[in-house]
Amino acid sequence: xxxxxxxxxxxxxxxxxxxxxxxxxxxxxxxxxxxxxxxxxxxxxxxxxxxxxxxxxxxxxxxxxxxxxxxxxxxxxxxxx
Amino acid sequence: xxxxxxxxxxxxxxxxxxxxxxxxxxxxxxxxxxxxxxxxxxxxxxxxxxxxxxxxxxxxxxxxxxxxxxxxxxxxxxxxxxxxxxxxxxxxxxxxxxxxxxxxxxxxxxxxxxxxxxxxxxxxxxxxxxxxxxxxxxxxxxxxxxxxxxxxxxxxxxxxxxxxxxxxxxxxxxxxxxxxxxxxxxxxxxxxxxxxxxxxxxxxxxxxxxxxxxxxxxxxxxxxxxxxxxxxxxxxxxxxxxxxxxxxxxxxxxxxxxxxxxxxxxxxxxxxxxxxxxxxxxxxxxxxxxxxxxxxxxxxxxxxxxxxxxxxxxxxxxxxxxxxxxxxxxxxxxxxxxxxxxxxxxxxxxxxxxxxxxxxxxxxxxxxxxxxxxxxxxxxxxxxxxxxxxxxxxxxxxxxxxxxxxxxxxxxxxxxxxxxxxxxxxxxxxxxxxxxxxxxxxxxxxxxxxxxxxxxxxxxxxxxxxxxxxxxxxxxxxxxxxxxxxxxxxxxxxxxxxxxxxxxxxxxx
Numbered sequence: 244x245x246x247x248x249x250x251x252x253x254x255x256x257x258x259x260x261x262x263x264x265x266x267x268x269x270x271x272x273x274x275x276x277x278x279x280x281x282x283x284x285x286x287x288x289x290x291x292x293x294x295x296x297x298x299x300x301x302x303x304x305x306x307x308x309x310x311x312x313x314x315x316x317x318x319x320x321x322x323x324x
Numbered sequence: 325x326x327x328x329x330x331x332x333x334x335x336x337x338x339x340x341x342x343x344x345x346x347x348x349x350x351x352x353x354x355x356x357x358x359x360x361x362x363x364x365x366x367x368x369x370x371x372x373x374x375x376x377x378x379x380x381x382x383x384x385x386x387x388x389x390x391x392x393x394x395x396x397x398x399x400x401x402x403x404x405x406x407x408x409x410x411x412x413x414x415x416x417x418x419x420x421x422x423x424x425x426x427x428x429x430x431x432x433x434x435x436x437x438x439x440x441x442x443x444x445x446x447x448x449x450x451x452x453x454x455x456x457x458x459x460x461x462x463x464x465x466x467x468x469x470x471x472x473x474x475x476x477x478x479x480x481x482x483x484x485x486x487x488x489x490x491x492x493x494x495x496x497x498x499x500x501x502x503x504x505x506x507x508x509x510x511x512x513x514x515x516x517x518x519x520x521x522x523x524x525x526x527x528x529x530x531x532x533x534x535x536x537x538x539x540x541x542x543x544x545x546x547x548x549x550x551x552x553x554x555x556x557x558x559x560x561x562x563x564x565x566x567x568x569x570x571x572x573x574x575x576x577x578x579x580x581x582x583x584x585x586x587x588x589x590x591x592x593x594x595x596x597x598x599x600x601x602x603x604x605x606x607x608x609x610x611x612x613x614x615x616x617x618x619x620x621x622x623x624x625x626x627x628x629x630x631x632x633x634x635x636x637x638x639x640x641x642x643x644x645x646x647x648x649x650x651x652x653x654x655x656x657x658x659x660x661x662x663x664x665x666x667x668x669x670x671x672x673x674x675x676x677x678x679x680x681x682x683x684x685x686x687x688x689x690x691x692x693x694x695x696x697x698x699x700x701x702x703x704x705x706x707x708x709x710x711x712x713x714x715x716x717x718x719x720x721x722x723x724x725x726x727x728x729x730x731x732x733x734x735x736x737x738x739x740x741x742x743x744x745x746x747x748x749x750x751x752x753x754x755x756x757x758x759x760x761x762x763x764x765x766x767x768x769x770x771x772x773x774x775x776x777x778x779x780x781x782x783x784x785x786x787x788x789x790x791x792x793x794x795x796x797x798x799x800x801x802x803x804x805x806x807x808x809x810x811x812x813x814x815x816x817x818x819x820x821x822x823x824x825x826x827x828x829x830x831x832x833x
Contacts, residue, residue, distance in 0.1 A: 262644075282617060283651055286625040290634075303467035305626070306618045 244322050249296075249315050256291045260284065270312030296322065325365045327490060327576045328526055335361070336580060343584055348507025355485065355504065355584070356477050362486035363448060372448050375413065376484070379451075382409040383458035384479045387472035390465045403466045407459050414455040417447040422668035450489030452665060458483055460619055461497045470497045478505055487581045491573040493591040494611035500586075508585025517791050518583035523809050524781075525575025526817070528568040532774050534818035535767055536565035542762030544730065547739055552746035554761060559744065562730050563723050567595065568778070570609075594782045599714035601683040601721055612665070616658050624654045648688075656681050666729070671737060675729030683721050770816050 250268065257266045261279050274280040280288070289305050292314065298321040308314050325332045339358045343351055364372060386406025393399040421442045428439045461482070464470040473479040481504055482497060543550045543558035550558075571592045581588050591611050598604035605613055624630060630650045638646030663677020698705055705711075731737035751757035759765055784790045794802055 282621075286622055287634075287647055287651075290626065290631060301467055302618075302623055302626070303464075303469040305622060307469070 244319065246315060246319065249318055252295055253292065253311070253315065253318075256288070256295050260288050260291050268311045270310065270315065272311040273309065292318070298322065325362060327573060327580075328529060340583065344510045348509070351507045352478065352481055352505045356481040359481060359484045359486040359489075362489060363450075363484050367446065367448060369446065371446055375417065375448050375451070378413055379410060379454065379458065380476070380480050380483060382406050382413075383461060383483060384473070384476050386462055387465050387479070388474065390462060391472040394466075394468065399466055403462055406462045410455050410458055410462075414451060417445050417451060419664070419668040420445065422664075422670075425670065450484070453488060453492050453494065454483050456615060456665075457494055460494070460615060463619055464497055470501070473497070481505075487577045488588065491570060491577060492609075492611060493574065493577075493589050494615045495588065499589065503586045511585070514585065515583050517795075518579040518581075520579075520791050520794070520806065520809075521582065522576050522579035523806075523813060525572045525577075525579060526813050527774070527809055528572030528575065528778065530817035530819070531812055532771065532778065533565050533568035533572060535763065535771050535774075536561045536568065538762035538767075538818070540565055540730070544740065547736075547743055550761070551743040552748035553751050554748075554758075555740060555743045557758075559723050559727050559740070560719075563596075563719065563726050564775070566726065566729075567592075567608075594785055596719060597715060597782070597786065598718050599711060600687050601680060601718055602687055604718055604722060605680065605684075612662070616662060620661060621654055621658045624657060625650065630654060652685060655684065659684075670734055671728050671731050674734065674737075675725050675727070675731075679725035679728065683725070774812070774816070 254266065254268055257268055257277070258264050261277055261284070263277075266277065274285070286305070289300055293299055296318055298318060300317060304317055308317065325335060335358075339354065343354045346354060363376065383406065386402050386409075389402040390399045390406070393402060421444075424440050424442055431437050431439055461470070465472045473482065482495075482500060485495070485500075485504065488495060540558045540562050543554050547555070574591045578588050578590075589611050591609060593607040593610065595604050595607035598607055630653070633650045633653070634647055637649040640646065641649065659677045659681035660673060661677075662680070663673035663675070666672040666676045695705070697703075703710065727740050728734070728737045731740060758768070763771065781790055784793060794805060797805075
C-alpha cells in the first residue's frame with residue numbers, strides 16, 4: 244500500500260478518535276499537535292488503527308513511536324509482510 | 325548506609341578514587357563490588373544472600389530463556405514464570421502483613437477464628453525498586469526492545485546499582501546499558517556539577533525536611549495534646565517534608581551517579597506548581613508513573629478484555645462516555661497498585677492510591693462542567709489569580725491524601741482529620757504555642773528562609789537547569805552562592821540529638 248493511501252485511512256481514524264474533522268496528519272505530527280492526544284487517548288488511537296489496517300502493534304512499538312511517521316512506517320512494514 | 329552519613333561519604337570517596345584509577349573497561353566491576361558491599365552492609369545473612377540470589381537468578385536466567393525462545397512461542401511462559409518468581413519474593417517479604425491485617429479485620433468483623441500477629445521479615449534494601457526494575461527488564465527482553473544480558477555480574481550491577489537502592493529512580497535496561505558498562509573518563513566540570521547537586525539535595529534533606537519533620541512528628545505523635553491549627557499546619561507541612569526528603573535524596577543519588585559519569589532518569593519536575601492532580605503526578609515520582617504506564621496501564625487497556633468492554637460500553641453509553649469506562653477501570657487498578665507499591669498497609673493504598681484516583685476521576689468528569697460555569701460567570705481561567713487558585717487547590721488535595729499516607733492506621737487518619745476541626749487560630753498569634761511543637765522561633769526563621777530559597781530555585785528550574793544558569797554567572801557570584809549553600813548545610817543542617825543520619829522516608833518502600 245502506498246503511503247498516501249495509508250495517510251488517507253489514518254486521517255479518517257484520527258478524525259474519528261479525536262472527534263475533529265479538520266485533522267490532517269503528516270510524518271511529523273506528534274501528540275503535541277493534537278489537543279486531546281494524551282497518554283490515555285493514545286491506546287484508543289492505537290486500537291482503532293489496528294482495527295482499520297488489520298494489524299497488531301507490539302507494546303514496544305506502542306510506547307516508543309515518536310510521531311505519525313513512525314506509526315506509518317510500522318503499518319507499511321506490517322502490510323507488506 | 326545512609327547517603328548523608330560520614331560512612332557513606334568515606335565509602336563513596338574510595339569508590340570514586342578506584343573507579344577513575346582503573347581502566348575504563350574494568351569500571352563496571354568496581355561498581356558491581358561497591359553495589360554488593362552497599363547491599364549487604366547492614367544486612368549480611370543467609371536469608372538476605374538467598375533473597376538477592378533468587379531475584380538475580382530469576383532475572384538473569386529467565387532473561388536468557390525468554391530471548392532464546394522468542395521465535396518458538398515459549399517465551400511467554402518463561403516471562404510469566406520469571407515475573408512470578410520475582411513477585412512471589414516481593415509479596416512474601418513486603419506484603420505478608422497486608423494479608424494478615426485483612427485477615428484480622430475479617431476475624432474482628434465476623435467473630436471467626438483468632439487474630440494473627442504481624443510478621444516482620446528481614447528484607448534487603450531496595451527490594452521494591454529492584455523487583456520492578458527486573459520485571460521491566462524481562463518484559464523488555466520479551467518485547468524485543470532489549471537484548472538479554474549474558475554476563476551475570478553485569479546483570480547484577482544493573483539490578484543492584486548502589487545509588488538507586490535507597491530511593492530509586494526506576495531505571496530501564498536500554499537507557500542504562502551504555503551508561504553502566506562502557507566506562508567513563510573523569511571530567512572536572514561533571515564532578516563540580518554533580519557535587520553541587522549533592523549539596524542541594526543535602527540542603528533539602530537536612531535543612532528543610534528534617535526541620536519540618538520535627539514539627540510534623542511532634543504533632544502527629546501527640547494528638548492528645550494538639551488539635552485544630554496545629555494539626556492543620558502539620559498536614560500542610562507533611563507534603564513539603566516528604567517532597568524535600570524524597571527529591572533531596574534523589575538529588576544526592578543523581579549527583580553521586582553523575583560524578584561517576586552515569587546519567588540517571590529525572591524523577592521530579594517542580595510538582596507543587598501543578599494545577600491539577602493529574603499534572604502533579606506527571607511531575608512527582610516520574611519514573612514510577614512511566615513504569616506503570618508502560619508495563620501495566622497500556623497493556624491492560626490494550627488487552628482483549630478491556631477492548632471487549634470498550635466495545636460493549638460504546639454500544640450502551642455512546643462513543644464518548646463508553647470509551648471512558650475501561651479507561652477509568654484501568655486507572656483504578658493502576659492506582660491501587662501504586663498505593664500498594666508504597667507499602668503493605670491500607671493507609672498507603674488509600675493515601676497514595678485510591679484518593680489520587682478519585683481526584684483524577686473527578687477532575688476529568690468535572691473539568692468540562694467547571695469550564696462552562698466559568699464561561700457563564702465570566703471567570704478567565706488564564707489569569708494568574710485563577711492559576712494560583714488551581715495550584716493551591718492541588719496542594720490542599722494532595723495534603724489531604726497524605727494524611728492517610730502518613731497515618732499509622734486508618735483510624736489514626738480519621739482521628740487526625742477530626743482533630744483539625746477545632747477552632748483555635750490564636751495559637752498562630754500568641755507567640756508561644758507554636759514554639760512548643762519541636763521548633764523554636766530561630767528554627768522557624770531558618771525554615772521560612774530555606775523554603776523561600778527552594779521556591780526561588782524551583783521557579784528558575786522551570787525555565788531550565790539552575791546549575792547551568794549558575795555556571796554562566798561570574799566567578800564571585802557563583803562561588804558566593806556555592807559557599808552559602810555549603811555553610812547553610814554545615815550550620816543549619818538538623819543533625820539533631822543522637823543524629824541517625826536521616827532516615828529517608830522513601831527508603832522503607
